[in-house]
Amino acid sequence: MNTPELSCEEVIERLFEFLDRELDDVSQEEIDRHLKRCYDCFSRAEFERRLRERIAATGSQKAPERLKKRIRELTE
Amino acid sequence: MTPVESKQPGQASAANESQRVFREHVELLMDRLYGTALRLTRNPDEAEDVVGEAVASAWQRLDQLNDLSHLDGWLFRILHNTFISLRRRRYCREDKEVSFDQEMEDDDTRFSLFEHLHQPFLLWVGRPEKEFINRLLEADLRKAVDHLPDPFRIVVVMVEIQGYTYEEVAAILDLPLGTVRSRLNRARSLLQKSLWQQGRDAGLIGTNTGFRVGDRR
Numbered sequence: 001m002n003t004p005e006l007s008c009e010e011v012i013e014r015l016f017e018f019l020d021r022e023l024d025d026v027s028q029e030e031i032d033r034h035l036k037r038c039y040d041c042f043s044r045a046e047f048e049r050r051l052r053e054r055i056a057a058t059g060s061q062k063a064p065e066r067l068k069k070r071i072r073e074l075t076e
Numbered sequence: 077m078t079p080v081e082s083k084q085p086g087q088a089s090a091a092n093e094s095q096r097v098f099r100e101h102v103e104l105l106m107d108r109l110y111g112t113a114l115r116l117t118r119n120p121d122e123a124e125d126v127v128g129e130a131v132a133s134a135w136q137r138l139d140q141l142n143d144l145s146h147l148d149g150w151l152f153r154i155l156h157n158t159f160i161s162l163r164r165r166r167y168c169r170e171d172k173e174v175s176f177d178q179e180m181e182d183d184d185t186r187f188s189l190f191e192h193l194h195q196p197f198l199l200w201v202g203r204p205e206k207e208f209i210n211r212l213l214e215a216d217l218r219k220a221v222d223h224l225p226d227p228f229r230i231v232v233v234m235v236e237i238q239g240y241t242y243e244e245v246a247a248i249l250d251l252p253l254g255t256v257r258s259r260l261n262r263a264r265s266l267l268q269k270s271l272w273q274q275g276r277d278a279g280l281i282g283t284n285t286g287f288r289v290g291d292r293r
Binding site: 016020021022040043044046047048050051052054055056057058059060061062063064066067068070071074075 | 095098099102103106107108109110111112114115120124127128131132135189190194203205206209212214217218221232233235236237238239241242260261264267268
């Protein structure tokens with residue numbers, strides 16, 4: 001049975017949940033299908049993906065030597 | 077006492093192996109552990125304390141980890157729990173009232189950078205939204221994350237940096253799933269609004285429209 005195509009509004013409403021992989025498989029596929037045929041929504045999804053990658057990169061920062069030494073001593 | 081001292085000989089060699097793997101992983105993960113702690117605490121000294129306490133706690137409980145392939149996730153979970161308990165202890169001691177359940181008043185919960193930058197009718201000027209992301213400095217992004225109030229910053233760090241599911245976040249923070257969702261939505265809106273404002277201040281965006289993405293001032 002074919003499910004009705006999602007509108008752009010419905011896709012945008014659930015875009016973050018889609019990117020976070022929080023939707024069930026059927027919903028993930030529905031949005032994926034929409035993104036393949038809708039350039040505007042695809043551009044938006046790519047933008048949010050790229051922004052997320054850049055935010056994720058802020059979670060890595062060179063640890064101070066003092067901390068490394070403290071951890072090494074702890075686990076000797 | 078190291079986790080191995082209370083073991084029988086057969087168990088001891090397995091524990092020695094666990095310890096070796098643990099040391100290697102912690103060494104490799106150190107920048108990510110510290111970076112995550114820094115985003116959570118916004119304070120280098122506090123971040124060191126969080127990482128130190130978390131690693132010490134994990135080291136002592138290493139025998140409770142049945143599958144070493146889960147070591148990374150297990151360590152980050154302990155890091156988050158350590159941050160939350162340290163934070164609560166500190167604020168109790170300083171007698172400051174900080175609630176992880178506080179919500180902000182902000183009507184603009186749906187701010188979208190993309191909607192402000194995207195110009196579908198001006199395709200010949202390129203892709204301003206893509207340019208904008210490329211021109212953001214890591215310092216801009218760190219600042220935007222660090223400026224989020226605690227309840228919102230924590231969920232962003234857990235979901236966007238660590239990749240936890242909403243349910244995992246709800247369990248670790250002991251919050252209803254709906255609260256995690258609403259905080260995450262609000263956090264993303266605040267974060268994007270902050271980046272927009274920083275982009276304007278840096279001269280990356282025109283003052284009236286979003287399509288001009290220029291050089292930094």
